[in-house]
Amino acid sequence: EALARVHLDSEVRAKYIREAHRLLKTSxxxxxxxxxxxxxxxxxxxxxPGGGDGGGGGDDDDDENLTFRDHAAGTGDETAPxxxxxxxxxxxxxxxxxxRLTIPxxxxxxxxxxxxxxxxxxDEKIGDEGILWADLQQWYLEQRxxxxxxxxxxxxxxxxxxKVIGKLLKDGxxxxxxxxxxxxxxxxxxxxxGIDPSTL
Numbered sequence: 098e099a100l101a102r103v104h105l106d107s108e109v110r111a112k113y114i115r116e117a118h119r120l121l122k123t124s125x126x127x128x129x130x131x132x133x134x135x136x137x138x139x140x141x142x143x144x145x146p147g148g149g150d151g152g153g154g155g156d157d158d159d160d161e162n163l164t165f166r167d168h169a170a171g172t173g174d175e176t177a178p179x180x181x182x183x184x185x186x187x188x189x190x191x192x193x194x195x196x197r198l199t200i201p202x203x204x205x206x207x208x209x210x211x212x213x214x215x216x217x218x219x220d221e222k223i224g225d226e227g228i229l230w231a232d233l234q235q236w237y238l239e240q241r242x243x244x245x246x247x248x249x250x251x252x253x254x255x256x257x258x259x260k261v262i263g264k265l266l267k268d269g270x271x272x273x274x275x276x277x278x279x280x281x282x283x284x285x286x287x288x289x290x291g292i293d294p295s296t297l
Contacts (some may be wrong), residue, residue, distance in 0.1 A: 104277040106216065109273045114210050133205040133259035135198045198260055211240060213270065213294040220288055227274035227287035234258055234282075262286070270297075 112147045128199045215236055219228050238251070259281075265271045270292060274285040288294070 103151060103165045111211055116216060117205070131202065132199045132201055133264075135257065135264060158220065197257065200257060204257075205261065208237070208258060209265060209270070210294065211237060212258075212262065212265065213288060213292070213297055216271070216286070216288040217292075225274065225287060225290070227285040229282065230262060230284040230286055231282035231284060233262065 212233060215233065217226070234255065238245070238254060241254055245254055262271065266273065266286070270289055271286050272285050272289050278284060
């Protein structure tokens, strides 16, 4: 906001936020922070159910042990290796965890600052109606237009900004206005009342 006033501009533009971020970065002591993980909550539970497969596995072991003991007792063939008796047993497949989407903390802070300032300005213009998730995403991409030269970079940035919006909703900086629609892009979002983006 201070840079906007210096330029006699009534609107806090993305370039002012980037410049303020750069100045702060050069004027304070650098502290190492962890990267930000942007995985969805439902991706964290990509594990097999504890009750189903685990319980079934226990019963199979009992059946196999019983079969081997009976076979050894009935035939006297105590030298047969257990592996031959269990040829038909196939272990359940282990799901491969999805790769985690991670961005540097610095990039996360920059995106968060841009989105929060934009929502704050929208609150001043249209009150507490909020704006569509899709419109917020599109506005952000327009601010990064000069940095995105390929379709691959564009798609990656779309994924990142959507994940960041989701994280900010989860963290309580953003709130959903009205009922939550079926399509994520139709969700109306606003900044949590009382939050001052300049203090973030």
